Amino acid sequence: MSEEKSDLIDVQINGEWHSFPKGTRMIEACRLAGFEVPHYCYHPKLTSPGNCRMCLVEMGMPPRPRPGEDPPEPDEDGHVPISWIPRPAIACANTIAPNMGIRTESEMTEECREGVMELLLANHPLDCPICDQAGECSLQEFSVEHGNGQSRFREQKVKKPKNVDIGPRIRLDDERCIMCSRCIRFMDEIADDPVLGFTDRGSHTTLTVHPGHELSNNYSLNTADICPVGALTSNDFRFQMRVWFMKETHTIDTNCATGCNVTVFSREDKIYRVIPRRNDDVNSDWMPDSHRLNIHWIDSEARLTDPLIRDEDGKNHRVANWAEALQRSAEALRDFDGGEIAVIASARMTNEELLITKRLVKQLNAGHVDVVPRVGEPDGYLISADRNPNTNGAKLVLGVEDPGASLDQIKDGIAQGRIKALICLQENLVDDAGFSAENLGKLDFLLTSYPLANPTAEAADIVLPGACWAEKSGTMINGTGRLQRLNKCIDGPGQTRESWEIVRDLIQALGGGNGIYSATELFAQLGDEVSEFEGITFGQIGDLGIPLIETDETIPLLEREAERKAQGLIVG
Amino acid sequence: MSDLKYIAGKEPHPRERRMIFKNVDREGWDQSIDTYEKDGGYEMLKKALKMEPGDITSEVKAGGLRGRGGAGFPTGVKWGFLPPNNEKPVYLICNADESEPGTFKDRYIIHQDPHQLIEGMVISCFAVNAKLAYIYIREEFPEGAAILEKAIEEAHAKGYLGKDILGTGFDLEIYVHRGAGAYICGEETGLIESLEGKRPYPRIKPPYFPAAMGLYLCPTIVNNVETLCHVKHIIELGGEEWAKIGKPNNTGTRLLCVSGDVQKPGYYEVEVGSLTMGELINDVCGGLKEGRKLLAVIPGGSSAKVLRGDETYQVGDDELTIWDIPMDFDTLAACGSMAGSGGVIVIDDSRSISWVLNNINAFYAHESCGQCTPCREGSLWMKKITDRVVAGKASPQDIDTLYGVAKNIDGRTICAFGEACSWPTESFVEKFKDELVADTKPELSDDILNPESELAAAGLG
Ligand SMILES: Cc1cc2nc3c(=O)[nH]c(=O)nc-3n(C[C@H](O)[C@H](O)[C@H](O)COP(=O)(O)O)c2cc1C
Ligand code: SF4
Ligand code: SF4
Ligand code: FES
Numbered sequence A: 001m002s003e004e005k006s007d008l009i010d011v012q013i014n015g016e017w018h019s020f021p022k023g024t025r026m027i028e029a030c031r032l033a034g035f036e037v038p039h040y041c042y043h044p045k046l047t048s049p050g051n052c053r054m055c056l057v058e059m060g061m062p063p064r065p066r067p068g069e070d071p072p073e074p075d076e077d078g079h080v081p082i083s084w085i086p087r088p089a090i091a092c093a094n095t096i097a098p099n100m101g102i103r104t105e106s107e108m109t110e111e112c113r114e115g116v117m118e119l120l121l122a123n124h125p126l127d128c129p130i131c132d133q134a135g136e137c138s139l140q141e142f143s144v145e146h147g148n149g150q151s152r153f154r155e156q157k158v159k160k161p162k163n164v165d166i167g168p169r170i171r172l173d174d175e176r177c178i179m180c181s182r183c184i185r186f187m188d189e190i191a192d193d194p195v196l197g198f199t200d201r202g203s204h205t206t207l208t209v210h211p212g213h214e215l216s217n218n219y220s221l222n223t224a225d226i227c228p229v230g231a232l233t234s235n236d237f238r239f240q241m242r243v244w245f246m247k248e249t250h251t252i253d254t255n256c257a258t259g260c261n262v263t264v265f266s267r268e269d270k271i272y273r274v275i276p277r278r279n280d281d282v283n284s285d286w287m288p289d290s291h292r293l294n295i296h297w298i299d300s301e302a303r304l305t306d307p308l309i310r311d312e313d314g315k316n317h318r319v320a321n322w323a324e325a326l327q328r329s330a331e332a333l334r335d336f337d338g339g340e341i342a343v344i345a346s347a348r349m350t351n352e353e354l355l356i357t358k359r360l361v362k363q364l365n366a367g368h369v370d371v372v373p374r375v376g377e378p379d380g381y382l383i384s385a386d387r388n389p390n391t392n393g394a395k396l397v398l399g400v401e402d403p404g405a406s407l408d409q410i411k412d413g414i415a416q417g418r419i420k421a422l423i424c425l426q427e428n429l430v431d432d433a434g435f436s437a438e439n440l441g442k443l444d445f446l447l448t449s450y451p452l453a454n455p456t457a458e459a460a461d462i463v464l465p466g467a468c469w470a471e472k473s474g475t476m477i478n479g480t481g482r483l484q485r486l487n488k489c490i491d492g493p494g495q496t497r498e499s500w501e502i503v504r505d506l507i508q509a510l511g512g513g514n515g516i517y518s519a520t521e522l523f524a525q526l527g528d529e530v531s532e533f534e535g536i537t538f539g540q541i542g543d544l545g546i547p548l549i550e551t552d553e554t555i556p557l558l559e560r561e562a563e564r565k566a567q568g569l570i571v572g
Numbered sequence B: 001m002s003d004l005k006y007i008a009g010k011e012p013h014p015r016e017r018r019m020i021f022k023n024v025d026r027e028g029w030d031q032s033i034d035t036y037e038k039d040g041g042y043e044m045l046k047k048a049l050k051m052e053p054g055d056i057t058s059e060v061k062a063g064g065l066r067g068r069g070g071a072g073f074p075t076g077v078k079w080g081f082l083p084p085n086n087e088k089p090v091y092l093i094c095n096a097d098e099s100e101p102g103t104f105k106d107r108y109i110i111h112q113d114p115h116q117l118i119e120g121m122v123i124s125c126f127a128v129n130a131k132l133a134y135i136y137i138r139e140e141f142p143e144g145a146a147i148l149e150k151a152i153e154e155a156h157a158k159g160y161l162g163k164d165i166l167g168t169g170f171d172l173e174i175y176v177h178r179g180a181g182a183y184i185c186g187e188e189t190g191l192i193e194s195l196e197g198k199r200p201y202p203r204i205k206p207p208y209f210p211a212a213m214g215l216y217l218c219p220t221i222v223n224n225v226e227t228l229c230h231v232k233h234i235i236e237l238g239g240e241e242w243a244k245i246g247k248p249n250n251t252g253t254r255l256l257c258v259s260g261d262v263q264k265p266g267y268y269e270v271e272v273g274s275l276t277m278g279e280l281i282n283d284v285c286g287g288l289k290e291g292r293k294l295l296a297v298i299p300g301g302s303s304a305k306v307l308r309g310d311e312t313y314q315v316g317d318d319e320l321t322i323w324d325i326p327m328d329f330d331t332l333a334a335c336g337s338m339a340g341s342g343g344v345i346v347i348d349d350s351r352s353i354s355w356v357l358n359n360i361n362a363f364y365a366h367e368s369c370g371q372c373t374p375c376r377e378g379s380l381w382m383k384k385i386t387d388r389v390v391a392g393k394a395s396p397q398d399i400d401t402l403y404g405v406a407k408n409i410d411g412r413t414i415c416a417f418g419e420a421c422s423w424p425t426e427s428f429v430e431k432f433k434d435e436l437v438a439d440t441k442p443e444l445s446d447d448i449l450n451p452e453s454e455l456a457a458a459g460l461g
Helices: A026-032 A107-122 A138-146 A182-190 A221-226 A322-334 A351-364 A391-398 A407-415 A437-441 A455-459 A499-509 A519-529 A556-566 B033-038 B043-049 B053-063 B075-080 B106-112 B114-128 B142-157 B188-195 B225-237 B277-284 B329-334 B353-367 B373-390 B396-409 B417-438 B451-460
Strands: A008-013 A016-021 A056-061 A100-103 A170-172 A196-199 A206-209 A232-234 A247-252 A261-267 A270-276 A308-310 A317-319 A341-345 A368-371 A421-425 A445-450 A462-465 A474-477 A482-486 B090-096 B130-137 B173-178 B220-224 B253-260 B266-271 B294-298 B312-315 B318-321 B343-348
Touching (some): A008 A026, A016 A026, A026 A056, A026 A100, A056 A107, A107 A138, A107 B373, A107 B396, A182 A196, A182 A221, A247 A482, A308 A322, A322 A462, A322 A499, A341 A351, A341 A407, A351 A391, A351 A421, A351 A474, A351 A499, A368 A391, A391 A474, A407 A437, A421 A499, A437 A455, A445 A455, B033 B142, B043 B225, B075 B114, B075 B220, B075 B225, B090 B114, B090 B188, B090 B225, B106 B114, B106 B142, B106 B225, B114 B130, B114 B142, B114 B173, B114 B220, B130 B142, B130 B188, B142 B173, B188 B220, B266 B277, B294 B353, B312 B329, B353 B373, B353 B417, B373 B396, B373 B417, B396 B417
Parallel strands (some): A008 A100, A341 A368, A341 A421, A421 A445, A445 A462, B090 B220, B130 B173
Antiparallel strands (some): A008 A016, A170 A232, A196 A206, A247 A261, A261 A270, A308 A317, A308 A462, A474 A482, B253 B266, B294 B343
């Protein structure tokens, strides 16, 4: 970033001078200078009502000379002494001004924080031992840092509704609410569904849903994420697991082409929750409920946990080990000409998996290759019409130009007996690609790998248990052309394997050695085969991804965010 | 002046100077436009419309008019804050929410002399180039709202409102908007939110100074009813002449609303600073009640800091007793209080100080909008403490806590309600600590009245 010199403003923070772009909020300037200002209501993606008063700081401006008085002499850097204002200012909504002084650690600032903490806790139920937010509660955190440890509050506390059912996925405890209005602003400004509001006034102010409405929007769970306390909690997650017991993995959502950045919380190979992780080029700070809650099948009974081979009697499947299953597959596949083989892969696979799939296609000289498209209505926020996470990868790496275009040909080929063998990777052809069991029954050989039992597996000769998105690592290219990293959060159940491993072993069983031991190695080889990847290292992609290719897809929610930012309504 | 006749028993006191209240309680007077016109009504509008708008603002500045809504901010300076190259519509809002306890002046203007307000508003709108104005009237004044509606209709019919006013090309509509029944609707940015149809949550300043980003984020002037009426008289006399009324920097007349323990409570229009507190209480209001002593005065509405009856005040080089304090903006500020909204509340020695403070605290706890933490939580906390003081269930330490809570509100809130609710407590504790402590019991020191804090005190918190 190269800022014009004139657009930079000098401010003094805790005695040191810094320069920041004009329009920077005081709280952001302090953060950039290394001083976190505690806050509750402020959220960079929402408007700033300045209501919690936690961010009050001591502030000063250049002295204003009285009539007849000379203005102060600037020092060699052009700074004049600061005249400190006896009234504290909120750092969240105010922008910096030339020669402004900010003290985040002064006696006045500390007194303000202590005072606000004491007042916030006055009517708080102090029920941390039974509160689900414990461990990630800003009230707890800041009261340890800035509270005075003892309350002078002796009165009866204000009683408010508890355990209020305000919608299908969110529960409200009004006694814990600190009335920061973040949830209200989110529903109004981001979700365009302003169903939340306050009723009553003063200390009796109560958060509620408007009469006749409920908080049922597909983005409702974001309110629980940004609620700084345990007032809004997720029905799905509450009381399931204390946050400090869980492992956090940064990965991406694979429910659509947007690829929302997420943090997955897991313990002992079980995922307890998924929350959005900030990425200003992808999902801002948000994600849809339907996507984050789409996790419960991962540890369900329906998971395939072992390789299965169709019994000699041709009817049932029996459990096999990997070696046997792969051996049997290789033997069967050798009997076919390339033209008789089709490979249907998935745009849910990573670039690395797609790369090695491409090698399998080559090895088999398979005549037909495609992936299964998934299309739905875009929601105008984050959910893309493309419900596959890596369509761009399938095009670029696997070389499928028009996803889904040859599915009908493959069906016909099978029906007419031209196609005799089918390898189906990470797809369920019957439920998701319009294949009939009858059609598949005509095949001489069907191999499928998938995380869940399904009708395609039912028809298959070989069924391989595949890892799901949370159980593997790799990269994907989202709808806007951004290369992002998928990171393994948990181990898959039983004998499940990642697709790149399955495909590698199949290639090996077919006689093609390759000596690949990890998805990262495959990533390194992508650069050799796909020019767009040339020179990119895995580390470079980082937690937030990098732009890889140009597409014409945009993310509507981000467009609106940019507008609000341009208007100065939000920091962004 | 002498030919003015007032209803028997309601004659102005000789020390009064009636300008704004000239027609209040006047014999033979009614609210109709005919009556108003016969008395010279709307002549000042005609005069003003021949002036340059900027010159009107200059006259108001020259007059030194200070807002009568509470803060005493110079009106001409406020008008001057309108952005010079503005291209958005400008709005003018008349603040008729009159809800500060102890204040009852605007309602008489509205009820008895509505056209004076309208004339003042049209002149002011012309000055600031507002083509749309609102009168935001307190919900509890239904009759006032009806009277204003009728007056607006009459003014319309006569061409004082609407399109092309008196052929000058100036257009203006005034609408009456009934308030939302809360004290905070009188705070100018809360009022604006309310007018926009929302909860009256005051806005943060900066950036939402009404003159720059007010109603619908357009430049907006908010003035009190009385303030806008004064504009008419400034046009009549000229700013310089008008400024000769009262004292320098404390110009004009102002309406004082005296309530509490005096013989003749009521409204009195006086030249600012022309009377001392003693003259106001003893001469104009007929003195204290029989055999009573002055305990305290709250001089500018319930949010003003209390003055102790037996205290002396250092003002410049002078040492003043409460009786000697001239009732002007600057002197009252120098005494550590304020002229505020003009509501003078007199408290004699028959009153319990704890009770008085508790009554004030109850009001503010009830009226806090609840938006910002210090005021929301602090106002009710202070009320609960004084509830216990009044009930004999408090300890001396509670008084210190009470003071500490007030200090934690003062200066740290979104709007001036924070000061409005904390200043009474601060000043009562500073000036009447012994009286408050006398109502407490040392043996109650460790009483905790909520189970949550008991747990916390036991070491869980
Ligand atoms: C809590 C609060 C309540 C207020 N209530 C009123 C009111 O009822 N009427 C009024 O004129 N001003 C009221 N004000 C003052 C207004 O905010 C504003 O300053 C005033 O209307 C400006 O008019 P003026 O400049 O003519 O005084 C109130 C201020 C606060 C902080
Ligand atoms: S529920 Fe949470 S986010 Fe909403 S206002 Fe209360 S504390 Fe803030
Ligand atoms: S100071 Fe009180 S009245 Fe004003 S915004 Fe804050 S809570 Fe509302
Ligand atoms: S963060 Fe809440 S007032 Fe600034």
